[in-house]
Amino acid sequence: MSKTPVIACNALHKTFSEGPNQVVVLNGINFCLEQGEFAAIVGNSGSGKTTLLHLLGGLDLASSGSVRIMGQDFLALNDRERGELRNRHLGFVYQFHHLLPEFTALENVGIPLLMRKELKIAEVKKRASAMLEAVGLGHRLDHKPAELSGGERQRVAIARALVTQPACVLADEPTGNLDVHTAQEIQRLMLRLNQDLGTSFLIVTHDLSFAQHIPRIFRMEEGRLLDASAMAV
Numbered sequence: 001m002s003k004t005p006v007i008a009c010n011a012l013h014k015t016f017s018e019g020p021n022q023v024v025v026l027n028g029i030n031f032c033l034e035q036g037e038f039a040a041i042v043g044n045s046g047s048g049k050t051t052l053l054h055l056l057g058g059l060d061l062a063s064s065g066s067v068r069i070m071g072q073d074f075l076a077l078n079d080r081e082r083g084e085l086r087n088r089h090l091g092f093v094y095q096f097h098h099l100l101p102e103f104t105a106l107e108n109v110g111i112p113l114l115m116r117k118e119l120k121i122a123e124v125k126k127r128a129s130a131m132l133e134a135v136g137l138g139h140r141l142d143h144k145p146a147e148l149s150g151g152e153r154q155r156v157a158i159a160r161a162l163v164t165q166p167a168c169v170l171a172d173e174p175t176g177n178l179d180v181h182t183a184q185e186i187q188r189l190m191l192r193l194n195q196d197l198g199t200s201f202l203i204v205t206h207d208l209s210f211a212q213h214i215p216r217i218f219r220m221e222e223g224r225l226l227d228a229s230a231m232a233v
């Protein structure tokens, strides 16, 4: 029997109201990400990539259509249950790291675990520092975001997304604001974590040299998601 996909969406539509006008951003998206898969979405600015990632991560709701995370339909859940499902199975890396400035790297990474209210504080610290170690920041545990470089902050954000051992990480242009060298370092890290931990990744990226290393590529175009794996991206 095949495994449940980590994410599956069906006939997904999203329309925004702009004054009297309705703007159709997503126009019937069907997509499925299997466990352990690494996929990327490319597409012009404004084509709806962030909107799609937010719907797949349960941060926003579709106008119609369904999203399933590990087989569970987001629409069938209330806000609290959706939050729990997200915390249990998904990690999110934003374009701008979204770390909390008053907390250290260790505390920022520990927060998703604390939210589960299942572990003792010593265990939270242990897992958060192990994850920071894994992204090469074992020597920066007590630094606050302002005391870290752009690449280090993004690595903390990745550690925060991974600390709960999610089935899938959704990342929205995670290297878009980094210099080429740092971006490549973060990209290699994500590919390695995919191989070592089996975590699925769905990444929005503009970086075509990175996309070349990714087995499944989709292009967002006119509200649709086209499989571009076989085409030149």
Ligand SMILES: Nc1ncnc2c1ncn2[C@@H]1O[C@H](COP(=O)(O)OP(=O)(O)O)[C@@H](O)[C@H]1O
Residues within 6 Å of the ligand: 016, 017, 018, 025, 043, 044, 045, 046, 047, 048, 049, 050, 051, 052
């Ligand atoms: N909350 C919103 N209200 C109205 N329009 C929105 C909202 N969010 C996004 N949009 C519009 O949806 C389109 C797609 O945006 P977005 O998903 O951010 O694109 P991308 O990430 O591909 O650059 C844009 O035209 C944007 O203006």
Ligand SMILES: [Mg+2]
Residues within 6 Å of the ligand: 049, 050, 051, 172
């Ligand atoms: Mg975007």
